[in-house]
Amino acid sequence: MTIESRSMAALDPADLDARDALAFHRERYIIPQGVIYLDGNSLGPASHAALTGLETAAKEEWAEGLIRSWNTAGWFDLSLATGNRIAPLIGAAAGQVVVCDTVTLNLYKVLHAALAMQAGRRVIVAEAGSFPTDLYIAEGVASTLPGVTIRLVGRDADTFEELIDEQTAVVLINHVDYRTGLLQDMARVTARAHKAGALVVWDLCHSAGALPIALDECKADFAVGCTYKYLNGGPGAQAFVYAAGRHHDKLKQPLSGWWGHARPFEFETSYAPSPGMRMFLTGTQGILSLRALAGALDNWKDVDLQALRHKSLQLTQYFMDLVAEQCAGFGLECITPRQDKLRGSQVSLRFEHAYPAMQALIARGVIGDFRAPDIMRFGFTPLYIGFADVSRAVAILKDILQTEAWKDPAFSTRASVT
């Protein structure tokens, strides 16, 4: 029997925790006393390893090593070395991933590069419900290239299948939807795009570190993703870019900065791209951030991604089942798919008073987030969340709904970041 076929609500959380083979990971993370942290899908927590990486970089490599550390501490190659450590987590062979800049900037690079490879094709296919930066960047890229237009699933047609055709240059798609948690079928969408001659860019922000990913196996062309969410690299940690090795010779990325030059320290007048993934670099990278991320990645050396996925599905289902049982009648609507194969590692509840209700939860130590206009979003990160956390979070949610604690005016003042 699969876990999706019967309710988990009656199960004892202590029992589930006792049988949890991933429980030993929790002590590696710093979760403040009294907090149930259900927002690791937005900002992963600090870990002892990340703080050690940061401290070593600051106190030894910077303070003592000074400029020598570009060579002696491996700073110059850190983007590539860190990319190679992320590669196995996203199903990529070495030499195809680099860590640099932000997801937003990297989207610009790969979208532009993909369009340049597709002479005669001028259409970008994306999702109307995409994370907005993806759409803004698609608009920006289109504005610099004559004749490029954008078609959106959810606005111009209902499905990718209907929109992808022989005019499609590139499909830009979110692996897991940031609002609903819907998981796309990477193999199917990639194959469909390729059949029409289109390339695919995957946004892995909500799947990297949350589930096993098979970029090479699915023959994906490009991908970008966050390292500050499920990979716990720290606020603003650099993003990763993947470009399939088979494309490297034809690639040209538009932000031609000196770090992507074939010979940056020759200080030549004209740009000559570096071969391989180094070409995706632009300028000097934040080394302290990279070192925090490199430390955080030490915690992934012994993570079994299949076991991670299994526990993630259990956690999300347990939460959905408990909410269905204990919070019925308060006007909550779960908008996350119940089917395992369609769900990432988050659960989103639609509620008319989502903002104040989330603030009331945070005040009680249950940290999730709010996505406009009416979504309470909860991330379930198997390395440091247990079943007792889930059970307690739902009990607190029920209490807040029952007592209408969210009506306290203090919870209605919108902060800049929600």
Ligand SMILES: Cc1ncc(COP(=O)(O)O)c(C=O)c1O
């Ligand atoms: C799905 C998705 N894409 C892109 C981004 C943008 O990332 P960044 O701000 O690091 O450029 C985010 C950030 O949360 C995201 O969730």
